[in-house]
Amino acid sequence: MIGSVLAIAKGGAGIVRDGERTVFVPGVVAGETVEYSVAGRLRSAWQGRLLRVLEPSPERVPPPCPHYGDCGGCNLQHMSLAEQQRSKAAILTDNLRRIAGSAPQAPPPLLASPAERCRSKAEFQVAGGAAGFFARESHRVVEVAGCLLLPRVSEEHFLRLRPRAAALDRGQWRVLSDGCALASLLEGNDGRREWLSPERSVSFAIGPHEWRVGPENFVQANLFQLAPMVALLTGVVERERPGTAADLFCGAGFFTLPLAARCDRVTALESDPANLASLRANLERNRIAHVRVLATDALRGAPLEAELAVVDPPRGGLSGRLVSALAAGPARTVVYFSCDSATFARDLRLFQARGFVLEELKLIDNFPHSDHFEIFSVLKRAELSDQ
Numbered sequence: 001m002i003g004s005v006l007a008i009a010k011g012g013a014g015i016v017r018d019g020e021r022t023v024f025v026p027g028v029v030a031g032e033t034v035e036y037s038v039a040g041r042l043r044s045a046w047q048g049r050l051l052r053v054l055e056p057s058p059e060r061v062p063p064p065c066p067h068y069g070d071c072g073g074c075n076l077q078h079m080s081l082a083e084q085q086r087s088k089a090a091i092l093t094d095n096l097r098r099i100a101g102s103a104p105q106a107p108p109p110l111l112a113s114p115a116e117r118c119r120s121k122a123e124f125q126v127a128g129g130a131a132g133f134f135a136r137e138s139h140r141v142v143e144v145a146g147c148l149l150l151p152r153v154s155e156e157h158f159l160r161l162r163p164r165a166a167a168l169d170r171g172q173w174r175v176l177s178d179g180c181a182l183a184s185l186l187e188g189n190d191g192r193r194e195w196l197s198p199e200r201s202v203s204f205a206i207g208p209h210e211w212r213v214g215p216e217n218f219v220q221a222n223l224f225q226l227a228p229m230v231a232l233l234t235g236v237v238e239r240e241r242p243g244t245a246a247d248l249f250c251g252a253g254f255f256t257l258p259l260a261a262r263c264d265r266v267t268a269l270e271s272d273p274a275n276l277a278s279l280r281a282n283l284e285r286n287r288i289a290h291v292r293v294l295a296t297d298a299l300r301g302a303p304l305e306a307e308l309a310v311v312d313p314p315r316g317g318l319s320g321r322l323v324s325a326l327a328a329g330p331a332r333t334v335v336y337f338s339c340d341s342a343t344f345a346r347d348l349r350l351f352q353a354r355g356f357v358l359e360e361l362k363l364i365d366n367f368p369h370s371d372h373f374e375i376f377s378v379l380k381r382a383e384l385s386d387q
């Protein structure tokens with residue numbers, strides 16, 4: 001079959017219309033004319049296979065990694081970085097239009113990242129004597145000769161210790177680096193744990209604070225975007241000057257520390273024990289006593305005394321109960337960091353129905369060479385937004 005690629009969908013495949021059917025074809029660029037076959041249905045969507053590019057896009061480039069196509073880590077390497085970013089902006093805009101009911105006219109401003117050596121954390125898979133990354137849509141482990149997304153120190157560590165890790169029957173190997181130091185933890189599916197580095201954590205400077213985290217913690221994926229993400233938040237806080245703030249889904253305290261530096265009282269909510277332990281250690285290390293830590297499920301929507309709320313949920317986004325609780329409380333401003341444009345658009349619609357307006361929106365390209373991205377947004381109560 002022959003068709004033209006209308007756009008790139010979430011997941012990185014191109015959208016091709018075949019009569020009544022929409023077919024998702026990986027490995028293509030928006031605007032290209034391609035020959036493809038229909039391979040079947042996956043989760044109710046028709047999956048295509050690229051046979052030939054008949055009219056290539058000028059944005060098509062040779063993939064920089066020899067494992068591209070086999071390794072499941074990247075799915076946009078066949079596009080220029082600019083085209084990757086345009087595709088992500090189009091995905092975000094499309095979701096806002098379809099799910100939230102409206103989208104900004106212009107593409108959202110972009111916080112771009114260098115495409116290489118940018119990842120803070122690697123999660124290698126180990127199975128059957130191999131250590132590497134999962135193949136696309138599979139649990140087969142692809143043995144890679146390196147990964148251009150990783151800092152050199154993580155890549156060298158991986159290559160040096162791969163034989164030792166591969167001796168494990170089956171499990172994960174997590175390596176966290178700040179670009180110089182690293183912490184490395186091998187965990188078998190049978191519960192066996194082995195540290196492969198002398199250090200169990202690495203530290204990052206967040207303003208005047210030291211933020212210490214390990215491979216078991218949540219850490220934003222892109223080393224180059226850590227300081228800019230904090231700056232986005234502190235820009236809002238310094239403009240709004242809230243006395244009280246809440247950090248929901250706070251992890252090990254990445255946003256809690258800058259909030260604590262600027263607000264009289266902060267409440268931090270997190271449910272994962274490893275993140276809670278590191279959060280508490282980070283507060284103690286930095287002698288911060290005015291943060292109340294709640295080990296709780298934030299989705300339950302407990303009432304919060306906070307003029308400004310930061311929410312940074314996993315891909316599933318927020319719950320109706322949480323949005324209602326934030327709307328019923330004193331929050332004038334919600335800073336919403338999201339890693340999923342569909343659930344973000346769904347939640348934005350809920351906020352808008354409860355009197356909030358979208359005041360600021362940015363796309364943070366934390367994941368060059370893959371279709372993932374982060375969203376930064378500021379939502380304000382309607383009656384306050386035009387003052």
Ligand SMILES: C[S@@+](CC[C@H](N)C(=O)[O-])C[C@H]1O[C@@H](n2cnc3c(N)ncnc32)[C@H](O)[C@@H]1O
Pocket residue numbers: 218219220248249250251252253254255269270271272275296297298299312313314
């Ligand atoms: C996207 S991470 C953000 C972490 C932190 N804001 C950061 O930037 O490092 C989401 C965090 O929410 C936590 N989490 C997931 N579900 C939760 C829930 N229902 N209630 C509270 N925390 C949750 C996870 O453990 C994780 O630390």
